[in-house]
Amino acid sequence: MDQVQGGYWGRLDKGIEPALTVIIALLVVFWSSGLPPVIGMQLYAEQILIAVLSFAAAICFLGTDVRGKRRAIGTAPMLDRLLAYGAIAFGCYMAWRFPILSEEIYYRPTEAMCVAIAGLIVVLEALRRAIGYSLLVVLGMVCLYALVSDQFDGPLQSRAIPLDRLLKFLVLDSAAMAGAALYIGVSIVLPFILLARLLLVTGGSAFFSDVSCGLMGRSRGGSAKIAIVASGFFGSISGSAVSNVASTGTITIPLMKDGGYRATTAAAIEATASTGGQLMPPIMGASAFLLAETLQVPYREVVIAALIPAMLYYLSLFFFADLEAGRRGIAPVDADKIPPLAGTMRRGWYILVPFAVLVVALFEFNQPPEAAALIAFVSLAIISLFVTYRGGRAKWRDFLNAFIETGRSAMEIALICAVAGMVIGLFSLSGLSFGMGFFLVQLGKTSVMLLLGTTALVCIALGMGMPTVGVYLLLATLAAPPLIELGIVPLSAHMFVLYFGMMSMITPPVAIAAFVAANMAGAHPMRTGFEAVRIGWPAYVVPFLFVLSPNLLLAGGWAGNLYAAVAATAGVFLGTIAVVGYFQYTLGPAMRLAFALAGLALLMPDSLFQGASIMNAVGFIAGMVLLIFARIGARKQSSS
Numbered sequence: 151m152d153q154v155q156g157g158y159w160g161r162l163d164k165g166i167e168p169a170l171t172v173i174i175a176l177l178v179v180f181w182s183s184g185l186p187p188v189i190g191m192q193l194y195a196e197q198i199l200i201a202v203l204s205f206a207a208a209i210c211f212l213g214t215d216v217r218g219k220r221r222a223i224g225t226a227p228m229l230d231r232l233l234a235y236g237a238i239a240f241g242c243y244m245a246w247r248f249p250i251l252s253e254e255i256y257y258r259p260t261e262a263m264c265v266a267i268a269g270l271i272v273v274l275e276a277l278r279r280a281i282g283y284s285l286l287v288v289l290g291m292v293c294l295y296a297l298v299s300d301q302f303d304g305p306l307q308s309r310a311i312p313l314d315r316l317l318k319f320l321v322l323d324s325a326a327m328a329g330a331a332l333y334i335g336v337s338i339v340l341p342f343i344l345l346a347r348l349l350l351v352t353g354g355s356a357f358f359s360d361v362s363c364g365l366m367g368r369s370r371g372g373s374a375k376i377a378i379v380a381s382g383f384f385g386s387i388s389g390s391a392v393s394n395v396a397s398t399g400t401i402t403i404p405l406m407k408d409g410g411y412r413a414t415t416a417a418a419i420e421a422t423a424s425t426g427g428q429l430m431p432p433i434m435g436a437s438a439f440l441l442a443e444t445l446q447v448p449y450r451e452v453v454i455a456a457l458i459p460a461m462l463y464y465l466s467l468f469f470f471a472d473l474e475a476g477r478r479g480i481a482p483v484d485a486d487k488i489p490p491l492a493g494t495m496r497r498g499w500y501i502l503v504p505f506a507v508l509v510v511a512l513f514e515f516n517q518p519p520e521a522a523a524l525i526a527f528v529s530l531a532i533i534s535l536f537v538t539y540r541g542g543r544a545k546w547r548d549f550l551n552a553f554i555e556t557g558r559s560a561m562e563i564a565l566i567c568a569v570a571g572m573v574i575g576l577f578s579l580s581g582l583s584f585g586m587g588f589f590l591v592q593l594g595k596t597s598v599m600l601l602l603g604t605t606a607l608v609c610i611a612l613g614m615g616m617p618t619v620g621v622y623l624l625l626a627t628l629a630a631p632p633l634i635e636l637g638i639v640p641l642s643a644h645m646f647v648l649y650f651g652m653m654s655m656i657t658p659p660v661a662i663a664a665f666v667a668a669n670m671a672g673a674h675p676m677r678t679g680f681e682a683v684r685i686g687w688p689a690y691v692v693p694f695l696f697v698l699s700p701n702l703l704l705a706g707g708w709a710g711n712l713y714a715a716v717a718a719t720a721g722v723f724l725g726t727i728a729v730v731g732y733f734q735y736t737l738g739p740a741m742r743l744a745f746a747l748a749g750l751a752l753l754m755p756d757s758l759f760q761g762a763s764i765m766n767a768v769g770f771i772a773g774m775v776l777l778i779f780a781r782i783g784a785r786k787q788s789s790s
Contacts, residue, residue, distance in 0.1 A: 297316065345526055363376045399670050410480035412673075425686070458715050463686070463689055587635065741780065
């Protein structure tokens with residue numbers, strides 16, 4: 151009898167889970183398209199958001215055990231099934247009752263309290279299983295402060311919030327669980343994930359890999375350069391470093407290992423390149439839209455500001471790949487493995503059409519990002535009905551898979567954004583944002599560099615185990631305001647926290663992207679994380695530079711912008727030579743130190759202090775001399 155019941159429940163789970171993923175994707179399309187008002191439906195945004203969140207929690211309960219390990223759908227114990235069905239019931243109930251509860255919450259205290267407790271159990275337990283305890287610890291600390299804030303002295307003292315009001319606020323207030331963070335995650339980020347998933351199932355990933363191979367395969371260290379280009383392209387769309395590693399890494403990591411790169415280095419290059427895709431305009435893994443939405447600035451400004459930092463990041467990866475190939479004697483990719491670029495473009499040119507549609511919709515027609523993403527999705531879907539890069543035409547199953555994978559991707563995003571919204575809302579309600587901001591501002595008055603360093607560490611710590619979207623939404627509220635209060639340009643401050651939140655993906659001890667790549671490469675996870683930090687070192691330096699010199703965000707005159715870009719590029723090149731320890735031949739410790747000092751001198755913004763431009767000139771001259779000496783040393787070594 152138990153086996154019969156287990157078989158029945160298992161089959162039911164296998165039907166419910168994909169159905170929930172499709173429903174989530176359809177709800178996202180329905181809401182982001184702006185269709186409800188057109189057809190005369192008057193809906194609260196919270197009705198859609200809480201439904202998506204609850205269904206995402208149900209998917210988590212069906213596919214993740216109590217230890218946070220993924221399991222096959224259909225093997226969940228009865229308790230997890232009850233939690234999943236309870237989450238579905240909660241979502242349906244809130245989609246129906248939210249308008250009434252929001253208006254009559256003070257007249258229905260018992261119902262409001264029951265709903266709040268049920269919602270917290272569902273969301274917090276699902277989040278614990280999905281990403282662990284990191285964000286729950288943050289929420290717990292903020293809740294504890296809110297309950298006892300009247301016991302503090304000084305700027306941290308505030309009026310304590312009663313427990314019943316706190317619980318109701320977290321779940322039912324539009325500034326908390328179903329607030330701006332969840333709205334942005336569901337309405338803006340998920341349409342781009344839907345576009346990325348359709349690209350993936352119709353051969354977009356293979357197209358980018360083949361283009362990258364055609365462009366870079368014939369150069370020294372071509373296998374790594376292919377990984378960098380392909381991961382940068384796809385990472386900009388996917389918005390998830392981990393999923394990018396999982397998709398492109400299956401091709402690029404074996405290619406790099408076969409080419410001669412160590413397993414640790416191959417995994418680290420893939421993780422670093424995939425993470426950096428979230429800095430790559432024009433999409434930036436949807437981060438550009440989040441930044442523009444948060445700062446209330448035109449999307450165009452964010453894209454322009456991100457150009458030079460993204461260029462420096464990826465140039466440093468190319469420099470590393472090339473120099474490491476020279477140091478290890480890694481040859482270009484075998485000619486028979488390189489697809490002709492012209493043939494690749496002829497077979498897959500139409501994959502670029504949705505990107506053109508996206509850019510035109512954003513810049514020419516000023517469409518909201520979510521609408522532009524859906525328009526691009528429709529254009530790709532129509533083209534795929536006639537041709538795909540893999541050959542043949544897209545079948546209904548391909549579109550269904552795109553919707554299913556989008557719904558599964560929504561699981562972590564919705565849960566993280568919901569709890570991030572609770573933290574953000576509680577920060578404002580409790581007054582903790584003022585107290586924390588006061589302390590950080592006082593710290594900044596003693597030393598701006600100390601404040602920036604502290605903020606960077608906080609961003610990396612809070613970002614551990616969280617996708618960039620969630621961590622940016624959290625940091626935009628917690629870490630960016632004190633920087634702005636001290637006079638740092640708002641766009642620079644938000645780019646700063648975005649960068650360091652993103653770098654948590656490759657920074658030990660919880661470097662998720664690096665760990666996934668290490669698993670695929672058969673490398674040691676922690677060593678891969680430290681190797682990724684070594685490879686991506688400019689990303690830990692450049693944010694300090696563009697905060698201190700907005701020219702790197704193209705915020706100055708054209709001459710100043712050009713000077714800053716050229717000096718920073720030269721500094722990154724010299725610094726990467728020092729990191730790798732190779733230029734024409736293997737360098738000794740003294741030469742590596744000299745290259746590092748010359749690179750540091752060039753990286754100093756000319757507006758940082760009086761005489762910084764002289765330091766730049768000294769760094770440039772020293773760098774040229776060192777390159778000449780290195781070339782001479784290489785010739786002597788080859789002739790001996």
